[in-house]
Amino acid sequence: MNVDEAKKRIEQLRAEINYHNYRYYVLDSPEISDAEYDRLMRELRGIEEQFPELVTPDSPTQRIGAAPVAAFGVVEHPLPLLSLGNAFSRDELFDWYRRTVKLAGTSGFDFVCEHKIDGLAVALTYVDGRFTTGATRGDGYRGEDITQNLKTIRSVPLSLAGDFPPRFEVRGEVYLPRSAFHRLNQERADQGLPLFANPRNAAAGSVRQLDPRITARRPLDVYIYMLGYAEGRAVPSTHWDRMEYLKGLGFKVNPHNRLLPGIEQVAEYYRTWEEGREGLPYEADGVVVKVNQIELQERLGVVGREPRWAIAYKFPAIQATTRLLDIGISVGRTGTLNPYAILEPVAVGGVTIRQAALHNEDDIRRKDIRIGDTVIVQRAGDVIPEVVGPVVSKRTGGEREFRLLDKLPRNDRGKPVCPRCERGEVVRPEGEVMYYCSNAACPAQAHERIQHFASRGGMDIRGAGEALSALLLREGLVRDVGDLYSLKKEQLADLERMGEKSAANIINAIEQSKGRPLARLIFSLGIRHVGSETAELLAEHFGSLDSLSRASQQELMTVPSIGPKIAESIAAFFQQPENLAIIEKLRQAGVRTSEEREVKALPLAGAEFVITGALKAFTRPEAEARIKELGGTFKENVTRKTTYLVAGADPGGSKLNRARELGIRQITEDEFLELLKA
Ligand code: IVH
Numbered sequence: 302m303n304v305d306e307a308k309k310r311i312e313q314l315r316a317e318i319n320y321h322n323y324r325y326y327v328l329d330s331p332e333i334s335d336a337e338y339d340r341l342m343r344e345l346r347g348i349e350e351q352f353p354e355l356v357t358p359d360s361p362t363q364r365i366g367a368a369p370v371a372a373f374g375v376v377e378h379p380l381p382l383l384s385l386g387n388a389f390s391r392d393e394l395f396d397w398y399r400r401t402v403k404l405a406g407t408s409g410f411d412f413v414c415e416h417k418i419d420g421l422a423v424a425l426t427y428v429d430g431r432f433t434t435g436a437t438r439g440d441g442y443r444g445e446d447i448t449q450n451l452k453t454i455r456s457v458p459l460s461l462a463g464d465f466p467p468r469f470e471v472r473g474e475v476y477l478p479r480s481a482f483h484r485l486n487q488e489r490a491d492q493g494l495p496l497f498a499n500p501r502n503a504a505a506g507s508v509r510q511l512d513p514r515i516t517a518r519r520p521l522d523v524y525i526y527m528l529g530y531a532e533g534r535a536v537p538s539t540h541w542d543r544m545e546y547l548k549g550l551g552f553k554v555n556p557h558n559r560l561l562p563g564i565e566q567v568a569e570y571y572r573t574w575e576e577g578r579e580g581l582p583y584e585a586d587g588v589v590v591k592v593n594q595i596e597l598q599e600r601l602g603v604v605g606r607e608p609r610w611a612i613a614y615k616f617p618a619i620q621a622t623t624r625l626l627d628i629g630i631s632v633g634r635t636g637t638l639n640p641y642a643i644l645e646p647v648a649v650g651g652v653t654i655r656q657a658a659l660h661n662e663d664d665i666r667r668k669d670i671r672i673g674d675t676v677i678v679q680r681a682g683d684v685i686p687e688v689v690g691p692v693v694s695k696r697t698g699g700e701r702e703f704r705l706l707d708k709l710p711r712n713d714r715g716k717p718v719c720p721r722c723e724r725g726e727v728v729r730p731e732g733e734v735m736y737y738c739s740n741a742a743c744p745a746q747a748h749e750r751i752q753h754f755a756s757r758g759g760m761d762i763r764g765a766g767e768a769l770s771a772l773l774l775r776e777g778l779v780r781d782v783g784d785l786y787s788l789k790k791e792q793l794a795d796l797e798r799m800g801e802k803s804a805a806n807i808i809n810a811i812e813q814s815k816g817r818p819l820a821r822l823i824f825s826l827g828i829r830h831v832g833s834e835t836a837e838l839l840a841e842h843f844g845s846l847d848s849l850s851r852a853s854q855q856e857l858m859t860v861p862s863i864g865p866k867i868a869e870s871i872a873a874f875f876q877q878p879e880n881l882a883i884i885e886k887l888r889q890a891g892v893r894t895s896e897e898r899e900v901k902a903l904p905l906a907g908a909e910f911v912i913t914g915a916l917k918a919f920t921r922p923e924a925e926a927r928i929k930e931l932g933g934t935f936k937e938n939v940t941r942k943t944t945y946l947v948a949g950a951d952p953g954g955s956k957l958n959r960a961r962e963l964g965i966r967q968i969t970e971d972e973f974l975e976l977l978k979a
Contacts, residue, residue: 420476470529759825783886845895903932914949
């Protein structure tokens with residue numbers, strides 16, 4: 302192939318890939334299989350490797366792969382990004398409407414209603430049909446340049462087809478779907494990291510990563526909600542038509558948007574979604590009501606930062622008040638002492654709450670929460686409820702301030718110790734908000750560590766749940782995760798409520814877990830501050846547990862996105878003799894501790910399969926066995942670790958949806974058979 306031929310083929314491939322990308326990520330309606338899509342991508346990547354001078358920044362191969370930056374550049378917004386005034390009741394909505402009619406001098410206009418998604422506002426600039434700059438809102442006038450990060454979002458078109466203005470800007474909301482938000486927070490909780498308070502913070506945290514590869518791992522999405530400016534081509538004169546026009550250019554616009562003729566219909570739209578919002582895949586905190594006619598928008602103008610032509614009609618928060626009876630302390634996997642609220646049971650949005658998160662002592666003090674207070678509790682979606690703050694006016698004077706150290710038992714030297722093991726002295730490392738139990742052999746920690754080790758995101762040992770690990774610890778059959786691998790079937794079968802068969806299943810599951818990828822093993826060790834993303838980076842960089850464990854703090858810091866705090870924690874972990882002993886047990890048992898070549902050589906190594914619907918060629922157990930023989934793994938449920946979802950006859954909708962939501966490849970039975978032949 303010569304340069305000219307390469308150029309031509311590259312153009313064809315890019316156009317084709319962009320089209321299928323659009324079908325999949327924007328329209329949610331793919332025309333080709335993922336395997337075919339991959340083939341196109343592979344061919345493009347191959348030619349671009351051969352002719353690197355032909356790579357352009359808008360090539361679909363360039364979505365990921367940009368190097369981390371030291372800091373974000375600044376982008377001046379040619380037109381400021383505004384915020385919105387709020388309405389909290391029907392009366393306030395109608396007040397806004399009456400003001401608008403008065404100022405407009407007419408009621409002859411209509412409305413566009415949209416969900417107010419709780420995410421992060423972005424402005425995307427296109428020059429000659431190419432995505433050139435993506436920026437955060439910042440202070441409205443100047444934002445941060447997050448172009449590389451936004452490129453990783455598949456629903457952001459990199460190049461446009463059709464009749465676009467030579468230069469224009471669109472604005473929209475980048476968000477993290479609810480499910481991804483909960484998963485991220487769960488991981489952070491496991492790591493003892495502060496939780497994201499809401500999906501907006503989580504989206505902002507994901508987008509404002511200096512390393513775009515981290516952004517790329519988070520399933521962010523975007524809805525475009527307005528045209529900023531356009532130069533060099535006339536654009537439609539109503540908001541609704543503009544959105545239709547942008548849709549035609551390939552932008553993702555929320556299908557729930559409605560063009561409505563009157564304020565009563567607006568109120569009706571609000572009522573529908575006030576009830577229906579929990580069923581949405583994203584968190585919406587209200588409805589945005591916009592005057593449709595742009596000419597009228599311009600006449601109504603802006604006061605301060607708030608346009609008079611739009612308003613955010615907010616949903617009520619899911620909150621309730623109740624009494625804080627006491628504050629309990631639980632012990633986490635890394636030894637963190639986690640305060641939690643013990644509440645007088647209260648119904649919040651149809652769910653009875655008895656406990657709620659309190660994060661840490663500083664947070665409790667900052668919010669001035671006292672035991673005995675009447676407090677406001679809040680539940681968002683299906684996350685752990687949290688205490689928002691006290692209702693100070695209800696104080697009686699009998700409330701008590703909480704001091705974590707006062708709640709703890711003391712040892713004979715008078716030092717506070719862990720409430721669970723009553724041995725480990727409690728320490729608070731400088732600069733950290735959490736207190737820790739310093740006893741490496743604390744059974745509460747061991748319990749949490751075994752749970753974490755065996756969890757789905759970890760070594761995935763089915764059957765090693767709460768009850769079993771508590772029992773094993775109590776019976777002295779295990780002291781740490783390393784001991785799991787020397788358990789004998791007979792030992793398990795002797796335990797209460799355990800038969801031959803369940804014992805055999807558990808032994809089998811433990812055996813299976815030996816071959817998990819290195820990144821999973823690193824994650825499951827439960828090193829403080831090392832979540833699954835960091836574990837993947839470490840596995841990629843070091844290739845084996847051995848070389849990871851020998852790495853100095855300096856060396857660890859050369860891995861992108863690993864800072865001094867994480868590096869210190871990892872280095873400290875591998876200096877502890879207890880941890881080295883556990884690793885030795887794992888190694889002795891034959892747990893995979895490196896990205897072994899032989900395993901890689903198997904055709905399905907590293908691939909995780911989920912099957913939905915019936916297959917013609919195999920029963921499920923047969924398919925499972927074939928996958929395993931070829932080095933792959935088989936799972937019941939789609940997670941973000943899933944490589945392929947195989948869809949047979951009558952596939953289940955939830956698995957398909959979940960796969961789509963997470964961007965997991967879906968293949969047909971025929972494609973699956975092809976893979977097995979490989
Ligand atoms: S329109 C001048 N539409 O809400 C109008 N904003 O306080 C400005 N938001 O930061 C925004 N969904 O990021 C608009 N459908 C929607 C929206 C939306 C979420 C956010 C936006 C902005 C904030 C306004």
